[in-house]
Amino acid sequence: MKKKSLLAGLFAAALLASGLVSANVAQAANREIVVWMPQGPTRAHYKLINAAAQRIEKKHPGLTVTVVGGKDMEVSLAAINAGNGPDISMANGAGNVGWFCGTGAWVNLNKYINGANGVDMKKTFTPAAISGTKSKGVTCAMPFSSEVFGFYYNKDLFKDAGIKRAPETLSELKSASQKLTVIRNGNIIKAGYVPWATYMDNDMTAQFLAAQFGAEFFNSKNKSAFVTDPAWEKAFKWQRNFIADVYGGGNFEKGSNRLQAFMAQAGAWWSSDNDFNTGRIAMLNHADWLGTLFCNPDWNAYDCNTPDVNFKAAPMPVADAIHDTDYGRGVVGSNAMGISKGTDNMRDAWTVLKELTTELKVSRDWANTFGAVPSLNALRQPDAGVTRPAWMLPFYRITSHPKSGYHRLLNAGEHLEVDYLVELFNAWQANDLQGIGVSNLKAGLKQAADKVNALPGMR
Amino acid sequence: MSFPSGKTVRPLRKQGAAVPAPKHGVSTPKTFIFMCMLPWTAGFFLFTAYPMIASFYQSFTYWDMINPPKWLGIDNYQRMFFHDDLFWKAFYNTMWISATSIPIRIAFAMFSAYLLTKAGKTRNIYRTIYFLPSMVPVVAGTLIFAWLFQPYFGVLNLFLEKLGLISMKNPPMWFDNPGLSKWSLIIMGLWGIGDTMIIFLAGLLDIDKSLYEAASLEGANGFQQFRYVTLPLMTPVIFFSAVTGVIGSFQYFTQAYIATGLTINGDYTKSMYFYATHIYETAFQQYDMGYAAALSWFLLFVTMIATVLMLVTQKRWVHYPNGTMFK
Numbered sequence: 001m002k003k004k005s006l007l008a009g010l011f012a013a014a015l016l017a018s019g020l021v022s023a024n025v026a027q028a029a030n031r032e033i034v035v036w037m038p039q040g041p042t043r044a045h046y047k048l049i050n051a052a053a054q055r056i057e058k059k060h061p062g063l064t065v066t067v068v069g070g071k072d073m074e075v076s077l078a079a080i081n082a083g084n085g086p087d088i089s090m091a092n093g094a095g096n097v098g099w100f101c102g103t104g105a106w107v108n109l110n111k112y113i114n115g116a117n118g119v120d121m122k123k124t125f126t127p128a129a130i131s132g133t134k135s136k137g138v139t140c141a142m143p144f145s146s147e148v149f150g151f152y153y154n155k156d157l158f159k160d161a162g163i164k165r166a167p168e169t170l171s172e173l174k175s176a177s178q179k180l181t182v183i184r185n186g187n188i189i190k191a192g193y194v195p196w197a198t199y200m201d202n203d204m205t206a207q208f209l210a211a212q213f214g215a216e217f218f219n220s221k222n223k224s225a226f227v228t229d230p231a232w233e234k235a236f237k238w239q240r241n242f243i244a245d246v247y248g249g250g251n252f253e254k255g256s257n258r259l260q261a262f263m264a265q266a267g268a269w270w271s272s273d274n275d276f277n278t279g280r281i282a283m284l285n286h287a288d289w290l291g292t293l294f295c296n297p298d299w300n301a302y303d304c305n306t307p308d309v310n311f312k313a314a315p316m317p318v319a320d321a322i323h324d325t326d327y328g329r330g331v332v333g334s335n336a337m338g339i340s341k342g343t344d345n346m347r348d349a350w351t352v353l354k355e356l357t358t359e360l361k362v363s364r365d366w367a368n369t370f371g372a373v374p375s376l377n378a379l380r381q382p383d384a385g386v387t388r389p390a391w392m393l394p395f396y397r398i399t400s401h402p403k404s405g406y407h408r409l410l411n412a413g414e415h416l417e418v419d420y421l422v423e424l425f426n427a428w429q430a431n432d433l434q435g436i437g438v439s440n441l442k443a444g445l446k447q448a449a450d451k452v453n454a455l456p457g458m459r
Numbered sequence: 460m461s462f463p464s465g466k467t468v469r470p471l472r473k474q475g476a477a478v479p480a481p482k483h484g485v486s487t488p489k490t491f492i493f494m495c496m497l498p499w500t501a502g503f504f505l506f507t508a509y510p511m512i513a514s515f516y517q518s519f520t521y522w523d524m525i526n527p528p529k530w531l532g533i534d535n536y537q538r539m540f541f542h543d544d545l546f547w548k549a550f551y552n553t554m555w556i557s558a559t560s561i562p563i564r565i566a567f568a569m570f571s572a573y574l575l576t577k578a579g580k581t582r583n584i585y586r587t588i589y590f591l592p593s594m595v596p597v598v599a600g601t602l603i604f605a606w607l608f609q610p611y612f613g614v615l616n617l618f619l620e621k622l623g624l625i626s627m628k629n630p631p632m633w634f635d636n637p638g639l640s641k642w643s644l645i646i647m648g649l650w651g652i653g654d655t656m657i658i659f660l661a662g663l664l665d666i667d668k669s670l671y672e673a674a675s676l677e678g679a680n681g682f683q684q685f686r687y688v689t690l691p692l693m694t695p696v697i698f699f700s701a702v703t704g705v706i707g708s709f710q711y712f713t714q715a716y717i718a719t720g721l722t723i724n725g726d727y728t729k730s731m732y733f734y735a736t737h738i739y740e741t742a743f744q745q746y747d748m749g750y751a752a753a754l755s756w757f758l759l760f761v762t763m764i765a766t767v768l769m770l771v772t773q774k775r776w777v778h779y780p781n782g783t784m785f786k
Contacts, residue, residue: 075741081524101747198725260635260723264611341525413745426727435637435728437544450688456521456747 022427032064034350036071036086052362056355085340087349094132094406095415101135102411106338112350128332129375131405141336142357143375148288148395149331155281155310166314167260173317177246179281188262193283195239197425206421208285217407224449272297288395301371313394332400412455420448518753535753549737557708560645568652572659593653601717604647608633637730662696694777
């Protein structure tokens with residue numbers, strides 16, 4: 001009997017032990033965190049993140065971090081929806097954060113940021129970088145590096161025209177443009193500044209105008225502010241007056257026609273044939289990374305000793321009335337990273353996300369490889385080991401301005417608040433508001449606002 | 460049963476005799492056929508039937524792809540007809556391009572094929588040349604045409620100016636002009652009619668030459684031969700092209716989407732905004748999958764109506780050599 005009891009006891013203990021072992025094995029097996037990023041495995045971006053993942057594994061024994069390249073956000077979202085998405089995904093831009101937060105595709109990180117293993121966001125990241133990580137008070141992303149939009153100008157053309165510094169106000173911008181523009185036989189040969197939506201293959205014009213006029217995309221009631229914020233109407237009217245005065249001798253129609261003919265002959269934007277490289281235009285607003293193309297055809301930020309075009313960067317000129325408070329600001333986005341809804345290991349996912357976005361080495365390597373502006377405050381000191389190309393320093397300064405950042409983000413689909421405004425802009429600059437079924441600018445702004453407010457995520 | 464050689468052939472099985480039982484481990488023909496069909500059948504149910512049923516359900520919901528669908532009843536369908544101006548714009552544009560481009564494409568393909576029938580020994584060379592554009596990827600073809608149609612330095616306008624038809628001070632803006640944009644798409648589409656033309660060429664070469672000889676003996680001139688011989692005998696080909704053309708034009712997307720992106724004014728009047736674009740933007744920019752599913756089901760419904768109408772009316776105008784398309 002005793003023998004039987006002993007055997008039974010041993011058997012039970014063995015069962016319990018094996019159960020514990022297998023539970024531990026299962027837990028260890030579940031400690032894999034998968035990170036998806038847009039750039040493929042052959043790209044330097046992937047190699048840097050993968051190296052960081054290996055460092056995280058060493059720092060946290062038992063944790064496996066697998067980085068998968070070539071997965072853009074559309075693929076990532078489809079996978080999250082199907083329930084087999086990555087634990088962490090990286091977006092190559094901040095624009096969709098409103099949607100990711102609003103739908104819960106990326107989980108609310110507030111609890112983890114403020115928890116025991118949290119992050120002091122204000123101390124760690126620049127305010128500009130933080131602005132593109134939350135929606136309606138919910139932080140669902142962490143910033144990684146920054147994409148900064150500022151103002152470029154051609155130093156040689158400025159010198160020829162007798163202009164000594166970059167314009168800081170919109171009046172100065174117009175005055176400089178008038179001096180720099182060359183019109184012969186009714187054709188624009190050289191243009192100073194071209195405030196035209198769709199020019200340059202980007203839809204950022206609306207966001208540039210918002211920064212330049214201090215306009216808000218959404219009001220305090222989380223509805224479109226196109227009608228309630230008078231800055232939008234001012235911005236639109238400024239654009240027409242600018243075109244009329246600079247290109248049409250006071251006549252908008254004439255200026256618009258000339259400008260359209262000029263733009264139709266633009267060089268390919270993503271090559272060194274673009275209008276800024278060739279000197280067809282003297283000034284433009286664009287991202288920090290486009291400056292690398294002005295430096296050389298290889299897009300190398302550090303090879304700018306003999307640039308293709310003798311350029312300099314500065315903050316965007318702003319409306320005269322807000323110069324003292326707003327000059328120096330710019331639009332700033334980041335490669336936001338978030339944790340997918342449905343991850344089965346939230347604790348480890350947070351650990352990895354925190355490490356990836358706050359580790360100095362990976363952000364420093366990223367900045368030194370691509371010339372990108374880091375989002376970490378610690379890397380902004382001169383002795384932080386980040387090599388800053390001289391031409392990029394104004395972009396660093398832009399991220400320090402308290403009003404720099406991404407506009408407030410809500411669940412407006414694929415940032416359609418920008419698209420709808422650009423649609424109105426297109427009709428407005430073509431002097432054809434009837435084409436979109438409205439009779440005046442106010443009605444056009446209301447139509448755009450109604451479209452934004454009618455979006456499913458905004459209702 | 461015997462052959463002239465005198466050899467007797469033994470029938471495989473006597474009539475009425477029982478089928479011998481299969482040997483153990485050998486599949487019956489039915490099982491084998493089923494196994495052969497299984498990959499396709501499984502693929503059909505997994506990737507066609509199930510998504511269709513799921514999208515029908517989703518068309519009655521609001522679904523953002525992340526959270527569970529919320530039941531809306533018929534709200535999406537009501538929104539489509541009564542609250543969505545873009546739906547009507549996209550629907551009109553799609554109907555317009557369908558009604559305009561298909562007859563032009565058919566006429567152009569038939570004319571090109573007719574010219575090829577006259578080419579004699581060089582026919583094969585010309586056939587290849589005419590067909591080549593069909594092999595160019597749609598995106599590449601559209602980008603090329605965007606350059607050709609470029610208002611200020613595009614080849615088309617420079618050529619028209621040489622002919623004295625236009626002035627470059629105020630040139631036709633093609634894709635940038637709402638009145639010309641759809642016509643530009645149609646002209647661009649004619650470049651790639653090679654596949655349709657090949658079918659027409661086969662149809663034309665299939666017509667019995669004796670019919671033309673008979674018509675000629677009866678005194679029919681060239682036009683009358685075309686009207687009373689060629690055209691009736693080509694109606695099955697025309698019918699086929701019309702049906703496939705309607706189905707294709709209802710899904711018209713890529714060319715217009717790319718051309719819109721290349722305009723100076725972003726096509727703010729939505730003159731190149733087609734039904735498929737509306738579905739795409741609803742699904743993948745607004746992330747409103749439920750409404751996009753409703754739009755897709757309505758498209759299927761309209762396509763079916765159009766196809767059935769053509770099938771019904773074909774009795775009046777399509778002449779099959781053996782009486783019906785189903786024989």
